[in-house]
Amino acid sequence: MISFAIYALTIIAIWSVMAISLNIQFGMTGLVNFGQILPFAIGAYAVGIGIEAGIPWWAGILAGLVAAPLVGLLVILPARRQSQDYWALITLGAGELFRLTMLNVPSIAGGADGVTISRLGDRNLALGLAVGLLVVAYLVGQRISRGPLGRMLRVIREDEVLAATLGRNPMAYRMKVTVVTWAMAAAAGILFGYVVGYIAPTSFLVTDTFLVWTAVILGGPGRNIGVVIGAAILILLSVSTRFMAEWSGLPSDLVANLRLAVFGLVLVLMFLFRPQGLFPETREVRDVDGR
Amino acid sequence: MLTVAEVSVAFGGFQALKDASLTVGAGEIVGLVGPNGSGKSTLLNVIAGVHVPKSGRVELDGRPLPLGSIAGVAARGLGRTFQVPRLAQRLTVFDNMMAGAGNQPGERLFDLFLRPGTVAEAEKANEARAVAILKRLDLLHKANGIAGALSGGQQKLLTMGVLLMADPKILLLDEPAAGVNPVLIDQQVAFLKLLRDEGRSILIVEHNMEMISSVCDRVYVLDAGSMIATGTPAEIRANDDVIRSYLGQPA
Numbered sequence: 001m002i003s004f005a006i007y008a009l010t011i012i013a014i015w016s017v018m019a020i021s022l023n024i025q026f027g028m029t030g031l032v033n034f035g036q037i038l039p040f041a042i043g044a045y046a047v048g049i050g051i052e053a054g055i056p057w058w059a060g061i062l063a064g065l066v067a068a069p070l071v072g073l074l075v076i077l078p079a080r081r082q083s084q085d086y087w088a089l090i091t092l093g094a095g096e097l098f099r100l101t102m103l104n105v106p107s108i109a110g111g112a113d114g115v116t117i118s119r120l121g122d123r124n125l126a127l128g129l130a131v132g133l134l135v136v137a138y139l140v141g142q143r144i145s146r147g148p149l150g151r152m153l154r155v156i157r158e159d160e161v162l163a164a165t166l167g168r169n170p171m172a173y174r175m176k177v178t179v180v181t182w183a184m185a186a187a188a189g190i191l192f193g194y195v196v197g198y199i200a201p202t203s204f205l206v207t208d209t210f211l212v213w214t215a216v217i218l219g220g221p222g223r224n225i226g227v228v229i230g231a232a233i234l235i236l237l238s239v240s241t242r243f244m245a246e247w248s249g250l251p252s253d254l255v256a257n258l259r260l261a262v263f264g265l266v267l268v269l270m271f272l273f274r275p276q277g278l279f280p281e282t283r284e285v286r287d288v289d290g291r
Numbered sequence: 292m293l294t295v296a297e298v299s300v301a302f303g304g305f306q307a308l309k310d311a312s313l314t315v316g317a318g319e320i321v322g323l324v325g326p327n328g329s330g331k332s333t334l335l336n337v338i339a340g341v342h343v344p345k346s347g348r349v350e351l352d353g354r355p356l357p358l359g360s361i362a363g364v365a366a367r368g369l370g371r372t373f374q375v376p377r378l379a380q381r382l383t384v385f386d387n388m389m390a391g392a393g394n395q396p397g398e399r400l401f402d403l404f405l406r407p408g409t410v411a412e413a414e415k416a417n418e419a420r421a422v423a424i425l426k427r428l429d430l431l432h433k434a435n436g437i438a439g440a441l442s443g444g445q446q447k448l449l450t451m452g453v454l455l456m457a458d459p460k461i462l463l464l465d466e467p468a469a470g471v472n473p474v475l476i477d478q479q480v481a482f483l484k485l486l487r488d489e490g491r492s493i494l495i496v497e498h499n500m501e502m503i504s505s506v507c508d509r510v511y512v513l514d515a516g517s518m519i520a521t522g523t524p525a526e527i528r529a530n531d532d533v534i535r536s537y538l539g540q541p542a
């Protein structure tokens with residue numbers, strides 16, 4: 001039971017990092033990234049491919065952290081003059097393209113069989129690393145959110161013509177956000193690979209992107225602590241459905257689909273009754289009367 | 292300082308501007324008047340990089356402005372307001388003001404994470420300016436409220452404040468007096484003169500002829516996309532063509 005709790009906390013921390021990454025993109029900047037799983041997958045696969053190729057472990061990690069933001073820039077560049085609908089489609093497509101390539105070209109990373117990574121044997125160490133990564137991601141997210149950059153990102157989210165009128169190039173800001181958040185998601189993916197010890201295309205589905213989106217919408221777009229809590233709730237819900245499957249004797253893929261239906265329901269309810277999320281974005285209150 | 296020469300704009304088959312020209316000198320306040328739909332906002336939009344004209348030139352300080360690049364034009368020191376106020380609705384009044392300031396170190400990743408001192412210093416300086424401007428606009432008591440909750444007139448004033456945070460050399464104002472109460476209009480007139488005395492140039496689109504007369508050095512009249520007259524406010528009021536096309540029109 002203790003070992004399961006440690007594992008669950010590790011997974012919660014990893015997906016919380018994903019939620020913070022998406023929060024900076026969507027919650028603060030208004031970027032509709034439906035391919036949030038892509039940088040995560042790139043991080044994990046960089047480690048896997050690195051092991052297959054026999055390069056040192058740190059080189060694989062470094063490759064993942066560098067490759068994900070670069071791919072991010074490549075993906076969003078064609079979307080620079082387009083609306084957010086187009087942005088959503090192109091990121092969704094890019095994520096699937098990557099997964100299908102890994103699935104169908106076994107020479108890269110084992111195809112459907114995937115790659116085995118020497119997994120972190122010490123579960124406490126894994127938890128420590130995951131929590132450490134979450135703390136770093138949270139501090140980065142807060143520094144952006146509370147500072148002048150976050151302020152301008154929100155102006156871009158509200159009205160990009162206004163941002164341009166103030167002399168800012170909205171695309172340059174989106175590129176900054178993409179570099180930071182895709183590297184963050186890649187770090188989560190790298191750790192995920194080492195924790196699970198095995199990487200295959202089935203680990204990086206559109207439904208995983210869906211989980212991160214649900215966490216952000218549930219927790220509160222624009223609020224870092226909110227989306228972390230959102231991720232924690234959903235991961236706990238997820239793992240408990242797994243217990244439910246064992247206990248109820250229902251087939252596990254039925255339960256997995258039920259879990260998706262529950263996420264969908266959470267989304268609909270939030271949109272209808274609490275679009276600002278459980279923990280709404282805060283506004284800095286300044287003491288201006290004293291002056 | 293600002294030169295617009297023979298600018299033509301077409302929306303589909305509709306000719307919104309026909310060879311329209313105007314100049315705004317350094318430290319000058321120039322008015323642009325004309326009936327509804329005559330092309331005033333369209334002309335401001337061409338100057339500000341929103342629309343690309345079919346033909347014509349737009350120059351600031353003798354150098355062409357980047358046509359169709361809103362951010363590029365702003366970077367040259369041109370600030371503008373919109374006929375319908377544009378604000379970051381869900382941000383506070385104060386954050387809207389702070390966003391107006393240009394060249395902020397805290398928007399660069401390197402400075403944000405590695406030079407917190409520089410960022411804090413710039414923030415402090417901008418905060419002091421924001422407070423001073425909000426005071427002048429009588430909006431300081433709203434500083435912590437969201438911009439979207441301001442009244443229409445207050446939103447107009449706030450867009451003006453955001454513009455001033457950017458410290459532009461030349462301001463294009465689209466109907467700054469519409470929906471603003473007469474007392475505040477008088478304050479605005481005084482305010483615009485103050486800005487002019489600081490060396491800024493201003494181009495104002497406005498239907499309120501009283502405001503135009505009290506603040507403008509020169510006035511242009513646009514009718515159906517063509518400039519039909521230019522002169523001092525008094526000359527314009529006396530011009531027959533203008534009376535026929537515009538002033539004579541029942542309001």
Ligand SMILES: Nc1ncnc2c1ncn2[C@@H]1O[C@H](COP(=O)(O)OP(=O)(O)OP(=O)(O)O)[C@@H](O)[C@H]1O
Nearest residue numbers: 302305307325326327328329330331332333334374
């Ligand atoms: N983006 C656009 N697409 C199509 N037609 C447009 C567009 N913008 C303006 N127009 C047309 O161009 C003409 C001039 O519009 P403009 O907004 O410049 O008028 P205006 O002089 O500012 O009028 P008002 O005093 O009512 O603000 C109008 O007939 C308008 O319908």
Ligand SMILES: [Mg+2]
Nearest residue numbers: 331332333374
């Ligand atoms: Mg207009």
